[in-house]
Amino acid sequence: MTHMRTPTASNPTRRAALGMIGGGLALSMAPVPAFALSDAQARQLIDTALGEVNAAIASGKSGAALYADFERIFVRYADVPVIARSALGVAARGASSAQMAAFTTAFRGYISRKYGRRFREFQGSRFEVTGARPVKSFYEVKSIAYMRGESPFEVLWHVSDKSGKHLFFNIIIEGVNMLASERTEVGAMLDRRRGNIDQLIQDLKSAG
């Protein structure tokens, strides 16, 4: 295993955030047969999705209009319901289906704003897919990210076809796991509301 080291303590956090920005919006899993994801396909899929993100930025839109574009891309390439449910953690068990639907929508907007806001930092980056392999019920696509002025670093994409098509559900940047990070964040927001999911949903609508 090669380690791409970060020169400072503040770097990993930045990469984590940046990776989520790019990654969250980046991975495309277009219709390919289950468990037949080759390196070439994976590379092409990532390029396609990154192209969409870059096009959104190049459109000259800003603020809400740009975040709306990111949200559409996120919905197309990520398994949003699974990511949202996982971020909510055990509290998802006690939630009604109406609450889950409202939470998922609010979460989607929150993620798009949170990572979309700083997306410009990520411009000019390049991903090189180095391999794909099955893990448990899903696929792990390994890539190296090249950012201007930074040492290259590893980004892993977890992709599943359990939803009926290939969608990503987790991104791991130099060990930092997006699902774990968002579960910590959403868990803290829920604690602040003493476990009240409806209030959490209201908070999420303006968070990020």
Add this chain to the structure above:
Amino acid sequence: MFSRALPVLGPVLVAAVLSGCTAPPPASGVHDPYEAENRKVHAFNKSVDKALFSGGNKKDAIPEPVLRTVSNFGGNLGLPGKVLNSLLQGRPEPALSNSFRFVINSTLGVAGLFDPAGSSFGLPESDTDFGETLHVWGAGEGAYLELPILGPSTERDLAGKVVDSLIDPLGFVLDGDDAKIATAAKIGSKISDRLRFGDTVDSILHESADSYAQTRLLYLQNRRFELGMQVENDEDAYDPYADPYGQ
């Protein structure tokens, strides 16, 4: 020679013993018995950060190339210590590449102000420290710690930091004003990085619902990744489809 080596050996042994004494690290998860104290330190660090770095004005006052140059200069001075640690870990390859890096950037890079080794010679910095050396020697991670000003750490990494400051080869070569300049450069380098990566740090430190928990999670996950502690164990991989509620 011996008079120089002796004061070094002492802390090395102390650190090794200290780290060895702490509870064995959980392979994953968080071992944070000092959470109450850590949270107080975190609140303090956050207020310091806010006082020093809040507001876009300060951030934009210094242009990015200047920040990068300061960062390069300080980073270059840290290389001899990294070479030493790689050797202590029995890893000649990163020791060699960092040595080349140090030579190239100290000469062609004008005393480390620029980074031709990284940009033209394909020699990015290979980061390491005595905390990693302790890990390689078998010391456990110990409890999570948040240190005043220095930020997130663990018992093992704190011991590493102490030893690193004592065994830095530069410290044996430089003295007087040169040593002060080197120390200032390293601190300047940290501050530059804080400014360069400002937005991301801001979002974690000042916009998270629980910035302490978020910082702790990011630090531990990334540190374990750096040290290769996250062995590729597919059984531990998180699969939300197998466990949609995320136990």
